[in-house]
Amino acid sequence: MMGLSVLTAGIAAVFMGITYWICWCIYALWFHPLANYPGPKAAAISEIWFVWAWTTGRYPYILEEAHQKYGDVIRISPNELSFATVQAHRDIYSTPSRTRLPFLKDGIFYNNGDVTNIFYERDPVEHSKMRKVLAPGFSGGNIKKHEGMIHQYVDMFVRKVTELSVKRCGKGIDANEAIPWLAFDIMGELTFGESFDAVARGETHMWISILNDSAYAAILPSFVRRAPSIVLAIPFMLSLSSLRNLRKHYAYTVDTVRRRLSRPPSASADRDLFAPVLEQGSGIGNDEKHLVALAQAMIIAGADTATNVMTTALYFLCATPGCMEKAAAEVRALRYDQLNGDELSKLKYLNAVIEEAMRLFPPIAFGLPRVSPGEMVDGHFIPKGVRLSVSHWVLNRSPQIWDRPCEFIPERWLKNEGSLEKSSEAAHFPFSSGPRTCLGMAQAYLEMRITLAKLIHACDMRVTQDPGDWIGAAKMHMMWKRAPWMVHFERRSEDDENLLEKY
Numbered sequence: 165m166m167g168l169s170v171l172t173a174g175i176a177a178v179f180m181g182i183t184y185w186i187c188w189c190i191y192a193l194w195f196h197p198l199a200n201y202p203g204p205k206a207a208a209i210s211e212i213w214f215v216w217a218w219t220t221g222r223y224p225y226i227l228e229e230a231h232q233k234y235g236d237v238i239r240i241s242p243n244e245l246s247f248a249t250v251q252a253h254r255d256i257y258s259t260p261s262r263t264r265l266p267f268l269k270d271g272i273f274y275n276n277g278d279v280t281n282i283f284y285e286r287d288p289v290e291h292s293k294m295r296k297v298l299a300p301g302f303s304g305g306n307i308k309k310h311e312g313m314i315h316q317y318v319d320m321f322v323r324k325v326t327e328l329s330v331k332r333c334g335k336g337i338d339a340n341e342a343i344p345w346l347a348f349d350i351m352g353e354l355t356f357g358e359s360f361d362a363v364a365r366g367e368t369h370m371w372i373s374i375l376n377d378s379a380y381a382a383i384l385p386s387f388v389r390r391a392p393s394i395v396l397a398i399p400f401m402l403s404l405s406s407l408r409n410l411r412k413h414y415a416y417t418v419d420t421v422r423r424r425l426s427r428p429p430s431a432s433a434d435r436d437l438f439a440p441v442l443e444q445g446s447g448i449g450n451d452e453k454h455l456v457a458l459a460q461a462m463i464i465a466g467a468d469t470a471t472n473v474m475t476t477a478l479y480f481l482c483a484t485p486g487c488m489e490k491a492a493a494e495v496r497a498l499r500y501d502q503l504n505g506d507e508l509s510k511l512k513y514l515n516a517v518i519e520e521a522m523r524l525f526p527p528i529a530f531g532l533p534r535v536s537p538g539e540m541v542d543g544h545f546i547p548k549g550v551r552l553s554v555s556h557w558v559l560n561r562s563p564q565i566w567d568r569p570c571e572f573i574p575e576r577w578l579k580n581e582g583s584l585e586k587s588s589e590a591a592h593f594p595f596s597s598g599p600r601t602c603l604g605m606a607q608a609y610l611e612m613r614i615t616l617a618k619l620i621h622a623c624d625m626r627v628t629q630d631p632g633d634w635i636g637a638a639k640m641h642m643m644w645k646r647a648p649w650m651v652h653f654e655r656r657s658e659d660d661e662n663l664l665e666k667y
């Protein structure tokens with residue numbers, strides 16, 4: 165009797181579950197406020213489509229295909245829209261005005277528990293306090309002070325890659341692996357006041373090699389916040405070694421932050437970004453756990469992004485000899501010791517190459533999610549609480565905005581020289597815009613210009629293995645993971661003296 169009633173209750177529960185699910189699907193597809201927006205049906209009824217797309221590592225490409233199929237405004241989860249227009253970017257991310265409410269960061273994605281920081285903080289007042297504290301570290305004056313350190317690392321890098329290329333007897337070195345040595349060493353100096361010594365050693369530091377795993381693990385809680393039942397799938401999404409790496413990563417960051425805290429303030433005051441936080445940071449979280457989270461986020465935000473742009477730029481320059489010739493002619497018209505921030509900011513072609521690399525392969529290739537306050541976006545009224553975003557990947561590859569969007573054409577950025585693009589640079593937002601615009605933009609440009617210019621000046625580069633469809637094969641789980649790309653860096657003799665002088 166007892167058994168029968170348990171069975172009946174079970175059947176009733178399953179029946180109710182199925183009924184609920186059917187009712188929900190009917191509501192989501194025909195009566196939900198977003199019901200009229202096109203998109204994959206699976207995305208309209210559950211979060212599974214979105215999570216699936218991310219876990220494949222192909223989210224940018226899948227989203228691009230979905231936009232091609234369904235249009236500029238598509239539904240990518242039951243309560244979420246993706247836009248692919250410049251006006252939508254302006255409407256969502258620009259500074260709010262007296263007549264327009266702000267689109268705040270979304271709490272599903274930007275959520276680090278009780279350890280908030282400038283990246284995660286959603287409250288505009290708290291965020292603004294944090295930004296004020298950090299901003300002096302990114303000021304023009306402070307960036308100038310970092311320039312000498314950047315030159316030291318770049319010179320060391322040029323020496324290292326050319327030496328390693330000789331040792332490898334023309335087989336080349338994996339530029340995908342080498343460029344992060346430089347970017348992470350620089351960000352280590354800026355953030356912790358100490359480098360990872362990856363360039364000096366010519367090998368990837370443990371912290372960098374497990375970063376991809378760590379970043380992927382960090383995104384998983386946001387999937388669970390989307391749909392709590394996804395917690396059941398987490399063991400299949402995350403290997404034990406990834407978990408161990410996450411712990412190792414955290415432990416190393418803690419140790420490094422402790423070393424930084426134990427140093428007297430004057431030792432690194434002009435060099436690292438922690439200095440202002442430690443001096444004035446009370447109220448924005450300058451206890452150890454906040455500093456660890458900030459350091460981790462800052463290094464990833466600063467190093468992984470710049471790595472991507474520099475690697476992409478070099479990849480396309482090597483793949484397009486005509487472009488490499490133009491870049492080399494411009495850079496080599498200066499002496500090696502003239503390749504400083506001020507001079508490089510004036511080099512039109514070099515800067516066009518950087519813009520084009522950021523356009524074609526944006527380091528942050530997913531839409532940064534915001535929540536609608538109940539406002540118009542590109543002519544659509546978006547109800548309060550709807551999540552929405554514009555993906556730079558999709559926007560930058562839109563044929564409605566760019567001529568020949570999938571081709572590397574730095575010339576499109578050269579005004580008065582046959583500019584090719586239809587809608588001008590007003591369509592380009594690599595550093596986002598508005599109140600959450602990148603704080604490290606000037607720092608990033610400085611580092612990217614110096615690195616690219618010095619490499620191009622000092623080396624002839626030769627790709628030693630066919631990289632295949634290098635762009636198409638890249639995977640993104642928060643950060644990009646790309647296939648090896650083997651390059652031989654041949655030192656041009658006239659630069660030897662200048663380079664060696666530095667040491």
Ligand code: HEM
Binds near residue numbers: 607
């Ligand atoms: C090519 C290089 C870079 C690109 C493309 C880039 C892009 C971005 C983007 C799109 C955002 C907005 C993120 C969001 O809304 O969630 C951002 C924020 C930020 N970036 Fe960068 N970034 C780069 C380099 C750097 C560097 C070198 C640093 C530090 C030295 C840095 C520090 C920051 C900070 C602190 C924020 C948070 C700003 C805020 O919310 O107020 N970035 N970056």
